Amino acid sequence: MIDPAPAAVGDRISDVAGVCVGHHHLIDDDVVVATATEPGSGWAAGTTVVTVPDGATTAVDVRGGGPGTRETDLLEPGNSVRGANAIVLTGGSAYGLSAADGVMRGLEAAGVGLPMDQLGHVVPIVPAAVVFDLPVGGWAERPDAEFGERALAAAGPDFAIGSVGAGAGARAGAMKGGVGTASVTLTDGPARGLTVGALVVANPVGQVIDPQTGLPWDAQDIGHHGLRKPAAGELPRLRALEAKGTVLNTTIGVVATDATLSVPAVRRLAMSGHDGLARAVRPAHSPLDGDTLFAVATGSRRADPDGAVDIPPGMESDIAVVAALAEASATVVQRAIVSAVVHAQSVAGIPAYRDVVASAFADGFSFGTGDR
Template sequence: MPVAVPRFPGHLTDVAGLRVGHHTLAGHHTGCSVVLCPPGGAVAGADVRGAAPGTRETDLLHADHLVDRVHALLLSGGSAFGLDAAGGVMRWLEAQGQGLAVGPARVPIVPAAVLFDLWLARGPRPDAAAGWAACEAAASDPEAEGNVGAGTGATVGKLFGLPRAMKGGIGSASLRAHGVTVAAMLAVNAIGDVIDPATGLPLAGARTEDGLRLQHSARSIVQGLPVVVPATGSATTLGVVATDAVLTKPQANRLATVAQDGLARSINPVHTMSDGDTLFALATGGAGHTPPMTVLGTLAAEVVARAVLNAVRAATGLPGLPAAVDLPPG
């Protein structure tokens, strides 16, 4: 019987001005999620850490490149097919008059990243219509978690074969400290296990052969047990960490880099050859000041780890693919 599990408080929309919309392809185990920035955009950066990424418009976020603001971010299922959804987000923003002024035109800047959910999603993939629908659904209310949007077909714990994996999902968390808000939203679709940093025990991941307990993948690898490494590009955890602090583009990139520490605390193994782990950072500047980057980085890593745990706690199991609420931890 599923058991009640606690969640860390907060959502990405706790950063004032951000709106989140999910579009779920009902019955097809895939979807996409959009983060809409305030009018005029937000300063952004990115850190691509996995070895098999699927991304769009991440090069322009490099600290030495021209454009420093984005108008939306897209996280999508469907592997590389899901990048099509960014076109729908661009068209929706253009219809709202949002975008970078380039001569007579406005060009919305929409970086995107995709995860591999084709183990489950074997029908339609997120396309431009899905991206548009996610924008239409966007709101400043607390965003939904679990089997929605980009987390619909997410799975975790695949190092001992897909029959022993578990359900991943999408989750959020936020913190308010030092006069700023720092929040994160993660679509958790990892090769490795999701680990509770407080106990060192897995919450969701590879299961034992009988399917009733958690295997603890990293510990099993150290013990020399054989693994079944899925094909390259078969997973990926995606996320957005956002703050209302005032940041420059180099600082936003640094925030995305340090926020990856939150993945290292809560997923093991992480950043593998089969993952395309990517984090975006957004800074709206609404707080009007900039705490020390060491402070912001500490908050970002913590909130990312919390959002990862919330993602698997909110997930709902499917036939043959249980969720964290269906198994005891450890």
């Protein structure tokens, strides 16, 4: 029975006003992971939808060698469409891309999309990316259009993290992966007052936890996640899991900001988010991953003019703002990936981090409540 944690206010992608998240998943109590000789069975799959307000600008950056995506070409800076209406992150490998059909259907019914005529016809813009989770459960038990439609209907500023939505069947190396989120509001510099958030489905080939220390790779940030140095006696089990990882996984996600940015600048946020992915996962961007990050700028705020800096002639006037937001993008993506592993719960016998290294959870961390 999964009892997911709610994303904490002040540390979630929906701290960017207008951005909402919805999940739909099925997880059977008796789900079985496939082996090389025996098929899996049962459900452990789902879909996550991120909706964005009208007028938002969207971009994407794909770094993995085996991506499963939809409508990413449309988001290239030289193309005509500036933004998406929703972004789908889903399990089911390439089969799961059909979840976007349900999101399109739901948006069309609400009249949301690119207006095509004066009769009210719209074409919703719904890019998507998938994770490979098919061995967790039955091969044919994968998200479809109904999953997308239900996840869209559930979208709101309050949402769960951990083994939910597209993270239901996710793995992080040999441990349970999931959905994580983070945000930061900049308090100084040229981007003062602007917020950057991320939501990530962590399903990487690489590991998020250093098997030598039992902590995330960037141990300087452990306080953010309510972690502490674990007991030495728990580390041998963690190290023993190293040889049990998978080779066909991926990490996908969305970075969002309330800044007003051009499409090329938004793409820079997606690109910088991959720096955070590389800090959190080792190895990252392998030929067997499909690492893909979308980025969204809602345009609801502008940088504080008091924080402006002089820009040399010939450069974009907002380049200092973009640089500060790009740095924040790397930070929130890194934290969101760790958040996914910290809050994941065991599914189908795949061990969760909190079960393998329980002593890493500092006093006062209450799993399932979002408290830290």
